[in-house]
Amino acid sequence: MNPTGSEVTALLDRLSHGDRTVIERLMPLVYDELRRRAVRSMREERTGHTLQPTALVHEAYLKLVEQREPHFANRAHFFAIASELMRRILVDHARARLASKRGGEYDLVPLDEVFVFHPERPATLTAVDDALEKLRTLDPRQEQIVTMRFFGGLTVEETAQVLGVSPRTVEREWTMARAWLFLQLREHAQPR
DSSP: OOOOHHHHHHHHHHTTTTTTTHHHHHHHHHHHHHHHHHHTTTOOOTTTSSSSSHHHHHHHHHHHOOOOOOOOSSSSHHHHHHHHHHHHHHHHHHHHHHHTTTTOOOOOOOSSOOOOTTTTTTTHHHHHHHHHHHHHHEEEEEEHHIIIITTTTTOOOHHHHHHHHHHHHHHHHHHHHHHHHHHHHHHHHOOO
């Protein structure tokens, strides 16, 4: 099934207006896309890892539709919020792993077109999250762009649509945010 954006947007609009009966119809329409984005976020997971893409999708989806007053402007907005939720879930999972190991050190993460999460180094993801929280205080839009592009796999065009800016603005700020994050993560990787 290849749903159009307008079908999904119509169901999201109904959900935003309190019609909870659409939840069962919505899941099959967005599941493949959510799973594709989860796989992208977790492509370097080790085999047998306790958090699989399917579990990430289900947990994020439940959080999305179980909000008291969900509001989704359109399909891209829905996936942007899903991106933030996947980020939170992955970071919480990494922090729990660190806590169970009683600590850990930050590793240098090469910032390429897409970040890569290594579950053997949960401190990497927590370092990225800490840097993103710092970036949020300096430039909230750049933090949103990184979250949507990295954790949600949104395209430049989808990100621009959600933020109400031009694709060129997204590309420019994506480039600046990646450079800033690279410097932040390099500082964390330095021996203390």
